[in-house]
Amino acid sequence: MTDDSGFLGLVDPHAYTSFVGEDWTLESLFEHIESELPQQTILLWGTGGEEQWRIDLSDSPVDPRLPIIRQTTGPITVTGGELIVVNLDTVTMAAQYADSSVADDKEIYGSSIDLPNGDYICTITQLTDSEEDRTHDGPDFHLHLHAGRTSPWSEIAWSEL
Incomplete structure (x- = not known):
């Protein structure tokens, strides 16, 4: 996934309200995203850099042999x-x-994930640091999705804005 702004996300495209306004600002966009977090329609996180990221999606936890730079867990609902x-x-x-x-x-990036409707817990694990040399041939991010519920986020994860 190409990332030219330092953020990636996981979204329910059927429930997330995309439109903010023709004259949105980054501040108003982030306020909008943060208002969507309690509805569990989006999880957005900072990546630490602008890169071409490799993302692994699994119903299993991250491989324990891979280095964990940082990790967070949040809820998302599939509708x-x-x-x-x-x-x-x-x-x-x-x-x-x-x-x-x-x-x-989604067709350009091949980023669609087919899942049954319901509540999911997503553990996002960052496995590489954009400011350091790679230490493995695995993915940069591991997304572990499994059915369940957890507390909603109140802010964008790992954001310095």
């Missing part, structure tokens, strides 16, 4: 049989145009 992995560019385009959606680029 239309899928979730999509997004970068902030996708979210911002959908925020600016009422006829755009966060799902617009």
Whole structure:
């Protein structure tokens, strides 16, 4: 997944309200995203850099042989049989145009994840640091999804903005 802004996310494209306004600011966009967090329609996290990230999705925890840089857990709800992995560019385009959606680029990135509807716990594990040399050939991020419930996020994870 290409990341030109330092953020990745996991979104329910059928429930997340994409449009913010034609004249949105980064501050208003982040306020909008944070208002969506309690609805469990999006999880957005800072990556620590602008990179081409490799993301592994699994129903199993991260391989214990891989180095864990940081890890967080949050809830997301599937309402239309899928979730999509997004970068902030996708979210911002959908925020600016009422006829755009966060799902617009899912075929380009191959980022759609088919799942039964329901509540999920997502553990996001960052396995590489953009400022350090790679120490393994595995993914940069591991997303562990399993059915369940946990407390909603109140802010964007690992964000310095």
